[in-house]
Each structure stands twice: as structure tokens, then as C-alpha cells.
Amino acid sequence: MDQSQVILRAFENEDIRELHRWLNDPVSIAMVGRAPMTYEQTVKHVEKKRNNGDLVLAIENEEHKLIGWIFLQNIEYEHGRASIGILLSPEGRGQGYGLPAMQQMVEIGFNQLRLNKIYLTTRAINEQAVGLYKKIGFIIEGQLRKHAFSDGQYYDTYFMGLLASEWNVKCL
Template sequence: MLQSLLIGDRLRLNALRDADIPLITAWYQDQNFLRNLDAIPVGLRSESSVREMIEGLMKRPTRDYGFAIRKKDTDELVGLTILDGILWNNGTCHVSIEIGEPSHRSRGYGREAMELVLDFAFQELNLHAVSLTVFSYNEPAIRLYEKLGFTKEGVRREYLHRDGKRHDLYLYGMLRREWEAR
């Protein structure tokens, strides 16, 4: 039987909507959320800058795919996942995931959403390799990526300076054959 594309047991991935922008803007006001996303200094985003970010992502459908992560039963927005920087000639891309509300974290949503987006990357887009980066202090994300089968491919030592300390940036990757073998 054909598996439903982008639909899991509890979640589904679909397009972002204008109505999502206020909630995403609220996530971008949370410094703990932001500190796991980017190496740049925490900068709170306005609603117009979030709208611009989302519109920019949706304007590059041959190089980037952005999805809303929603609960199947309520349609509630849980987070975002993005496949970006696709190099079609090499069959490679980068993946990122954001679970917005603290109450939605550590509930298995990240794992299910990553499984869905990786299925999409390897099965629908026919990509060969997916990579990601994660800061060394983001232990829950590291555990998730390793459970999913990502391999630690490298370290950018002392890449980030936060709160008076240096932190490494880990590089992880997964090949199509590794996804298929799990």
C-alpha cells in the first residue's frame, strides 16, 4: 500500500499560511528558541520580517522546500521544517527543524516531522544526502538526530561564543542508503 506523503501518525506537513505568521513571530521572540537556530546574536523578529522570511522561502521552490508541521487532528501549528540549499546536480541538501512552543517539545513531534521530511527528501525528491548542523549544547536535538540515523561527520571547534563560553558546531549527515536501511 502507498504511504501517504507528508502525513504521519499524529502530524502532517503542509504549506505555511498567512494566518501562521503571528504565532511564528511569537516563537521568534523566545531567546531560548532562537539560540538553538542560529549562530548570529539573538535578534527578535517583527511580524513583517517573519512574513518576508516565509515569502522568500516559498519563492524558491526548486531550491528550498518549507513546511508547516501541524497536528493532524486539530490543524494546530507545531513547528517548521525546511529542506534548503538543494544542489540538484549532487543530490544534496540541508535540513532544519523548529518546534515552536515549549509545550510541544520532547513529545516526539520532532522525530515524526523529521521522518516525514526525510521520506520526502529521499523518496519524492530522490536526493542522495541530507545534512544538518547543531550546536554542541543542544543535547536533545543531538540525541534525536543520532536516533534517526544521522552520522556525525565533523566538528567546527569552538565555532560559537555564547554566555562567555565557546561551543562547537557539529556537522551531521545521512545518505539515502542509510535511510533506506533503517
């Protein structure tokens, strides 16, 4: 099968209603470990990211349907690093859209923003996310033991990183 294709574009205020639905999906609550959010909290969440200077983009599939968002946050140019986050709609998951979306954002981070390192944290139990990140080339740099708490349990967190030199070598 051909690789799924996505389009990244600016995340608009009209997209917040959908984002609110995705954030409150039980799987994303369990995997991201965030409490359910009201629509107003979601609006504030987006405003905060914009005020922080995060690069926030919407993900559309081949039919221009909005299927997720992706962002570079904690952008620190003096260190040449930023962290990356992604959330797909419940309907958009498991179809190979995460891979091209992450690849495009990593490409922007390294070859347009000139970052040296992109990193992320994820729950170790999130096999789908860890599998995707490994496929892109992220390496587990550390396992933070019992680092997150939700639903009466502590969960391990992986710290994963990818260097520009690793990415650009891979793309030659």
C-alpha cells in the same frame, strides 16, 4: 506509548504570526543562535526561503494544531543534497513530535525529491536536537570548533549527515 503523529502541510502566510512567536522564544534564540526578529523580519525570512526554492512545510499535531515548521533548504539537485531544519513551538517540544516530522520530511527528500544526502548543522550543546537527529540516523560527520558566537560565548557546531542508502536500508 504510541508514537506521536504529525501532519505536514504547506506553510501558509497565516502561520507567520505563530512562527514569529516561536522564533522569539528564549530557548530557540539560545539554541538556534538567531537575534530576536520583528514580525516584518519574519515575513521577509519566509519570503526569502520561498524565493530560494526551499520546501517549507507546517507541522500539525493529531488535533490539527499548528506546532512547528520544517524545511529542506540549500537544495542542490546536481549534488543530490539539501539541508534540513526544524523548529517546534515551545508548547510542542519534548512530546515526541520532532521524530515523525523529521521522518516524514526525510522520506520526502529521499524518496520524492530523490536526494542522496540530507545534512544539518546544530549546536553541540543542543542535546535534545542532537538526540533527535541521532535517533533518525544522522551521523556526526564533523565538529566545527567554536563556530558560533552568542551571549558572549563561542559554541561548537556539529555537522550531521544522513545518506539515502542508510535511510532506505533502515526502512526495508
